[in-house]
Amino acid sequence: MADNPVAAQCDCGAVAGPLGVCVDYYHAILSEEQADPQMYRWHAPVVCAYLLQHPARAHEKYLDGQFRQLQLYVDKGLDALLRVAAHQVARNKHGVRSGYDMAPLAAYEPLPPAGPPRHFRATFSGLPFRDGSFVSDGHLAYGHRIEAIAQATVESWRSIQA
Numbered sequence: 001m002a003d004n005p006v007a008a009q010c011d012c013g014a015v016a017g018p019l020g021v022c023v024d025y026y027h028a029i030l031s032e033e034q035a036d037p038q039m040y041r042w043h044a045p046v047v048c049a050y051l052l053q054h055p056a057r058a059h060e061k062y063l064d065g066q067f068r069q070l071q072l073y074v075d076k077g078l079d080a081l082l083r084v085a086a087h088q089v090a091r092n093k094h095g096v097r098s099g100y101d102m103a104p105l106a107a108y109e110p111l112p113p114a115g116p117p118r119h120f121r122a123t124f125s126g127l128p129f130r131d132g133s134f135v136s137d138g139h140l141a142y143g144h145r146i147e148a149i150a151q152a153t154v155e156s157w158r159s160i161q162a
């Protein structure tokens with residue numbers, strides 16, 4: 001971590017918040033959602049958006065699928081994404097080893113070969129963290145903020161395609 005978090009900038013271009021840069025927020029979210037099943041519903045968009053905003057920390061071969069999952073989420077909402085995710089889990093349990101079933105995601109744009117974008121208009125280090133929690137004002141408000149980050153992520157990646 002940076003010595004001076006106040007002045008620190010994340011590699012996604014975001015300015016650090018009180019908890020630090022995005023990775024600090026990401027770990028705090030993963031920790032809090034483990035004890036909160038309702039908050040955990042947004043786990044998939046959180047992971048996809050975080051990795052797409054910080055692709056140096058991701059496995060390159062999964063990024064395209066994660067970009068498509070995030071587009072599905074922005075397009076059709078959390079329930080649609082959770083259905084696809086549940087289908088993936090069931091499929092993996094049956095020993096299919098080819099990774100993502102791309103069928104529900106095939107309609108979405110592939111990850112642009114250029115990138116990553118240098119700026120996202122909503123970032124993890126910009127999330128409010130009050131009273132030691134990301135959901136102190138309710139899960140719906142939290143969900144809207146995750147959706148805004150997902151939208152910003154898709155928007156910035158799409159903008160570098162041209």
Ligand SMILES: [Zn+2]
Binds near residue numbers: 010021
């Ligand atoms: Zn960041």
